[in-house]
Amino acid sequence: MAVMDFLDEELKTLDAEGRRITLRVLGGAQEPVSVVDGKRVVNLTSNNYLAFTNHPKVKEAAKAAIDRYGVGTAAVRSIIGTMDIHLALEERLARFKGTEAALVFQSGFATNVALCQSLMTSDKDLLVSDELNHASIIDGARLAKSARKVYRHKDMRHLEEILSSPEARAARRRLVVTDGVFSMDGDIAPLPAIQDLADRYDAFVMVDDAHASGVLGKNGAGTPSHFGLTARTQIQIGTLSKAVAAIGGYVAGSRALRDYLVSTARPFLFSSSHPPSVTATCLAVLDILETEPEHMKRLWANADAFRKGLKALGFDTGLSETPIIPVMVGDTQKAKKMSALLFEEGVFALAIGFPTVGKGKERLRTIVSAGHTPADLDKALAAFSKAGKAIGLI
Ligand SMILES: *Cc1c(COP(=O)(O)O)cnc(C)c1O
Numbered sequence: 001m002a003v004m005d006f007l008d009e010e011l012k013t014l015d016a017e018g019r020r021i022t023l024r025v026l027g028g029a030q031e032p033v034s035v036v037d038g039k040r041v042v043n044l045t046s047n048n049y050l051a052f053t054n055h056p057k058v059k060e061a062a063k064a065a066i067d068r069y070g071v072g073t074a075a076v077r078s079i080i081g082t083m084d085i086h087l088a089l090e091e092r093l094a095r096f097k098g099t100e101a102a103l104v105f106q107s108g109f110a111t112n113v114a115l116c117q118s119l120m121t122s123d124k125d126l127l128v129s130d131e132l133n134h135a136s137i138i139d140g141a142r143l144a145k146s147a148r149k150v151y152r153h154k155d156m157r158h159l160e161e162i163l164s165s166p167e168a169r170a171a172r173r174r175l176v177v178t179d180g181v182f183s184m185d186g187d188i189a190p191l192p193a194i195q196d197l198a199d200r201y202d203a204f205v206m207v208d209d210a211h212a213s214g215v216l217g218k219n220g221a222g223t224p225s226h227f228g229l230t231a232r233t234q235i236q237i238g239t240l241s242k243a244v245a246a247i248g249g250y251v252a253g254s255r256a257l258r259d260y261l262v263s264t265a266r267p268f269l270f271s272s273s274h275p276p277s278v279t280a281t282c283l284a285v286l287d288i289l290e291t292e293p294e295h296m297k298r299l300w301a302n303a304d305a306f307r308k309g310l311k312a313l314g315f316d317t318g319l320s321e322t323p324i325i326p327v328m329v330g331d332t333q334k335a336k337k338m339s340a341l342l343f344e345e346g347v348f349a350l351a352i353g354f355p356t357v358g359k360g361k362e363r364l365r366t367i368v369s370a371g372h373t374p375a376d377l378d379k380a381l382a383a384f385s386k387a388g389k390a391i392g393l394i
Contacts, residue, residue, distance in 0.1 A: 030048050031048075042348065042379055042383075046367065062278075065276045069276035070276070076270060076271060078269050086273060089282050097230070098225065100258075101253065101255045103250060104240070106273075108241055109135075113140040115235065115265075116177070117265070123146065125146035125147070127144055127146045127149075128168075129151070131151065134208060146173075149162045156193045174198075174201065178194060179210070181209070181215065181324065182324075183324065186321065187322070188216070188322065195229055207236055212226070213239060214242070215299065244285045302370065303368050306380070310381070315327045326364065328361070329351075329364060330362055334362070339364055342383050342387050345379075347380045349384075366380075
């Protein structure tokens with residue numbers, strides 16, 4: 001047997017468990033209606049919340065940055081990979097989030113890993129995490145040197161039980177980390193209760209607003225803004241890869257937090273910085289976010305209309321209270337079948353099975369965009385009605 005033959009075995013296992021991923025291919029820009037695998041479909045699958053991925057003003061800004069700064073930095077931030085435009089974006093993000101300072105990383109994933117690893121450096125520390133937090137927080141916690149505890153999803157009694165335990169009280173530092181909007185269910189973290197408990201038990205809070213930035217709060221500033229907690233929440237994480245339509249992640253918080261991470265965060269120190277066109281894209285999107293509230297308004301109108309439409313057809317949309325709207329199916333094969341039927345009807349919605357979600361919680365996940373027209377959403381609802389009946393869900 002050849003030394004790499006184990007890969008064929010592993011692939012067979014993935015096939016047997018229905019976990020093999022095949023890549024779908026966009027034949028053009030990411031748009032509310034996109035060409036996917038050669039077919040034009042209403043796209044209910046991307047995180048392009050505000051339809052900025054192909055926005056003319058944003059593309060112009062990226063092109064102008066290439067002319068002025070070139071295409072790449074060829075260095076990490078801490079050596080010679082920091083351009084003035086990188087600092088301009090960080091100042092702008094701090095203002096946007098209502099914090100003293102911000103620091104950009106290569107991705108939201110890298111940001112979460114960096115924060116957990118840099119802040120939780122001893123087995124005397126304790127990281128406390130919601131069970132449905134994003135994979136990048138789970139991996140960050142694995143790289144942290146601290147103890148970890150997981151509380152049941154949004155269960156504040158369980159969180160208090162953990163924070164009030166002798167082990168937590170004896171810890172050197174206590175970090176409570178939560179998604180702001182949960183990526184599979186589209187529900188919002190109870191941030192006021194989390195912050196109250198953290199304050200009571202001398203913990204600090206990190207909220208990952210990957211799905212809330214550009215979606216919730218003032219001009220899309222996220223869940224702390226949404227709940228009026230900006231001055232209290234110690235650490236805000238955002239992504240530049242979803243509503244902001246480029247790539248990257250950032251942390252917003254105190255000046256001391258930024259200064260500390262600049263000297264310690266391993267993804268910051270050992271991985272190169274963003275091309276300036278990416279940075280210019282983000283600045284252009286922030287300009288639009290702060291001057292054109294109609295995009296967010298349309299996003300929420302579309303989300304509310306689509307959720308209402310699905311419910312009227314008899315679907316269970318789970319815990320959704322944001323533009324992330326699951327359609328609960330309860331079986332991986334059925335969810336896949338329904339996704340395929342929808343695709344035939346010109347609608348793309350992703351099937352999500354175990355282990356990404358728990359057994360019995362298999363679903364289609366839909367994400368509407370500000371760019372969907374009423375006709376797009378009507379077409380999607382008609383397709384859901386037909387496909388849902390075909391698999392006996394409604
Ligand atoms: C998407 C996502 C990330 C990762 O962000 P990227 O910028 O795509 O790396 C982190 N956290 C949450 C909650 C996410 O949904």
